Amino acid sequence: MEYRRITSIEDPLFKKMHELMQEVFPPEEVLAFDLWKEPLEDPGIRVCVAVHEGNVVGATEYRYYEDLNVAMTDFTIIGQPGLGIGRFLAQKRLEDLNAWAAANGKQLFGMFAEIYDPYRVEHYEFGGIKPMDPYVRREVLSHLGYKRLDFPYVHPSWNNDGEAVTGLDLCFLPMDDNVNELPAELVVKFLKRYYSVLSNKPKAWYEMIENLETKNTVPLLSI
Incomplete structure (x- = not known):
């Protein structure tokens, strides 16, 4: 390969x-x-x-x-x-x-990823390809070392229509296994940068960012 x-x-x-x-x-x-x-x-x-x-x-x-x-x-x-x-x-x-x-x-330092949560939303088929099944993917990413950031996550629709997309977790793979929290400032800077290409973000996304800005750290939990 x-x-x-x-x-x-x-x-x-x-x-x-x-x-x-x-x-x-x-x-x-x-x-x-x-x-x-x-x-x-x-x-x-x-x-x-x-x-x-x-x-x-x-x-x-x-x-x-x-x-x-x-x-x-x-x-x-x-x-x-x-x-x-x-x-x-x-x-x-x-x-x-x-x-x-x-x-x-x-x-x-580490790597972010958005991970579907099939325990909340079950309609993801991914073309019927079993390795892409959300339950399988979530467990594999857990094995790789990804952890879930402990806050209610929404992201702006890539259609740039102002819709809020739920049913995912924002996760992080720290290169150091001993890292069990992230600076909230890092999370905010990352999200603002990553979604800067979308001009039409939902109100729920801005509220999420404002809530993160009141925190010092965000815990990393198992997935």
Whole structure:
């Protein structure tokens, strides 16, 4: 299996990745083909695929904020069972992020991720691909070391329609297992930066941010 970064919509692997996304995610969660041009060319974003026998069988998108020294996993797709795709992507992503942080003169502090909570919302099918089942994914991410930030989380809809999206937890993978809380200021800075591209955020999101700004720390809990 190969780990390949995609930097252009002209790359034949991107077409295969986009088709895989359409198989796995609901239509409203898949960015239109042409709108991928800028994200792919952005030096602060990595879009990488797992290639097996010429086919894209997995993909992950992530980013690293040099000033905050934290990363964010935007998504991970496992297209087939039985190939070890999840472990392969997780290892390659972490190797890349550690090198990225080292080039920034730092040791990576950790990585955020939004994780579906199927115990609250059960309608996520993910194309019927069993490794993408939310119950499976949640347990795997727990095994990897992700922890849930202890506050009610909402995020703005990527449709930029001002709707609040619930049914997810904001989680964090600390590189140091002894870390059991985060500075609230770090969480606020990250969320404001990550969602700066959306101009139409819901009232519930602003209220969440205001509540976080009254705290010093946010506990990290098991998932």
